[in-house]
Amino acid sequence: MEDRKDFPQVFVYGPPGSEQGAAEDLARKLVDLDIIAPLVVQSTFGEALGARIRTPLPHVVPVPQANQEWAATLGSRTRRLGADAIVAIGGGRCLDIAKLAAARAGVTVIAVPTQLSHDGICSPVAVVPAQGACGESIGAIAPRVVYLSIPTLLSSPLGAVRAGLGDLLANPLALKDWELAAGRGLESIDQRAWNLSVESFKSIESYLAADVAKSARDPRFLIRLADGLVLSGMAMVCAGNSRPASGGEHEISHAIDHLFGGRALHGAQVAFGCLLSTELYGEDTQGFRARLARLGLPQHPGDLGLSEDDMVKILLAAPYMRPGRFTVLEDTDLDESGSRALLERIWT
Ligand SMILES: [Zn+2]
Numbered sequence: 001m002e003d004r005k006d007f008p009q010v011f012v013y014g015p016p017g018s019e020q021g022a023a024e025d026l027a028r029k030l031v032d033l034d035i036i037a038p039l040v041v042q043s044t045f046g047e048a049l050g051a052r053i054r055t056p057l058p059h060v061v062p063v064p065q066a067n068q069e070w071a072a073t074l075g076s077r078t079r080r081l082g083a084d085a086i087v088a089i090g091g092g093r094c095l096d097i098a099k100l101a102a103a104r105a106g107v108t109v110i111a112v113p114t115q116l117s118h119d120g121i122c123s124p125v126a127v128v129p130a131q132g133a134c135g136e137s138i139g140a141i142a143p144r145v146v147y148l149s150i151p152t153l154l155s156s157p158l159g160a161v162r163a164g165l166g167d168l169l170a171n172p173l174a175l176k177d178w179e180l181a182a183g184r185g186l187e188s189i190d191q192r193a194w195n196l197s198v199e200s201f202k203s204i205e206s207y208l209a210a211d212v213a214k215s216a217r218d219p220r221f222l223i224r225l226a227d228g229l230v231l232s233g234m235a236m237v238c239a240g241n242s243r244p245a246s247g248g249e250h251e252i253s254h255a256i257d258h259l260f261g262g263r264a265l266h267g268a269q270v271a272f273g274c275l276l277s278t279e280l281y282g283e284d285t286q287g288f289r290a291r292l293a294r295l296g297l298p299q300h301p302g303d304l305g306l307s308e309d310d311m312v313k314i315l316l317a318a319p320y321m322r323p324g325r326f327t328v329l330e331d332t333d334l335d336e337s338g339s340r341a342l343l344e345r346i347w348t
Contacts (some may be wrong), residue, residue: 007234008111008122009064009141010226013215014150015219019048022149026112027052030087039083041074041098043090049149050089057081062090062097067129068138071097075104082162083107088143091115091160092266096126099140111143114152115160116225118167118267119200122146122233125219127266135257142237150219151219159227161216163267163294165208168228170249170270171201171235173277177247177327186326195347200231200245212295249273250282251318256304258321259313263304271297272304276315279346280328289346300347308343314328315339 011029013022026049030038033052040059042050050059063070078086078101086105088098089112101107113121120127125138175197181187203224207215216219235244242250252273256263263269271292279285292299301311316339319330334342 005322006325007237008146008230010146010148010230012148012150012223012226015154017151019149019151022151023049024053026050026147026149027054029145030085030110033088033110033145035085035110037083038085038087039078040087040089040188041094041101042088043094043114045091046094046112049112049114049152050087053087053215053297057083062094066093067131068100068136069131071100071126071128072104075101078102078105078107079206085110085144088112089114091221092118092120092127095143096128096140098128099124099126099143100128100138103140108144109141110145110147112147112149114149115156116153116164116222116229117160117265118164119229119232119236119245122230123236123242123245124233124240125188125236135262137242137256139274142233144232145330146226148223150222153222153226154217154219156216158213158216159265159268161222162212163265163271164225164229165204165212165267166265166269166274166297167245167267168201168204168225168232169274170247171197171232171245173249173274173281173328174243174245174247176281177277177325178243180331181326184326186245190239190244193244195234196231196235197244200228200235203228208291208295211226243325245246246328247325248277248318251321251325251327251329252276252314254321255314255318256306259317260306260310264298265307268297271295271306272299275299275346276342277328279342280332301343307338308340311343312336312339315342 106182127135254268289299306318
């Protein structure tokens with residue numbers, strides 16, 4: 001068993017119970033943790049859960065265009081107000097803004113995700129746009145506590161659940177990429193981080209053949225998915241970077257964001273990226289496609305509104321998305337005709 005004393009505490013409320021019950025429980029939990037003046041950062045979906053928190057400080061709702069500068073200003077404000085923590089209640093964007101602001105303010109973060117759409121819930125990385133640009137992964141702090149309200153998560157959108165599974169599909173491929181880079185002497189493997197990433201994928205593996213719409217309404221599945229996402233985040237904490245959970249498939253997703261402004265949730269784009277890595281590793285691509293189709297994740301460029309020419313641009317741009325990260329994409333070093341040949345092998 002891993003030594004997990006430096007891991008975040010994870011609290012699960014329900015089932016049964018209501019969101020109102022969770023709101024009261026969360027407020028009590030903060031008092032138990034000696035948090036008496038938190039700054040609550042919440043999305044509109046997080047309003048009900050944050051309603052019972054006792055704090056002399058205001059509740060803040062991030063503006064839709066909140067970027068790194070906005071997060072830095074929030075961090076300064078957090079410090080000036082004398083907050084002893086930031087409680088972030090909402091989706092990925094809200095949590096990421098809070099992680100960045102907390103790093104600036106030097107306070108801890110309590111993450112209260114209202115959906116389980118990616119492994120950033122608990123990672124030390126925040127994806128927040130720079131001014132006038134699209135999302136950029138930057139180092140932040142990992143939450144000290146993750147609070148899961150099952151009544152809230154049971155009513156989260158199905159697309160978010162699919163994306164959460166999609167983000168975890170990356171882990172086995174990210175590990176292959178890590179091994180590839182280590183084999184070239186470019187990196188060394190942190191065994192503890194590696195094991196956590198393996199364990200993270202295992203926590204959801206048995207659900208990959210199930211009907212997601214049914215799973216999404218099953219509290220046991222939601223706890224497994226949350227576990228997987230938290231473990232994946234912890235693997236990144238251990239490694240000190242996103243290596244254990246992010247390889248070529250993430251570079252593909254970043255290239256889609258960069259060139260086309262994002263076509264689906266992060267986890268859905270990552271799952272699609274996995275398909276390309278799977279083919280580059282010479283594995284069962286058609287089996288993987290069928291898995292994506294079953295999970296309701298994009299398995300064809302058309303599902304993301306992308307043409308063959310768009311895909312070529314993406315494949316050529318992907319290696320530039322994370323300079324210094326060596327993956328199967330850099331190893332294959334595709335040019336335009338290589339990219340077209342790859343696309344043909346998968347989709348004809
Ligand atoms: Zn991801």
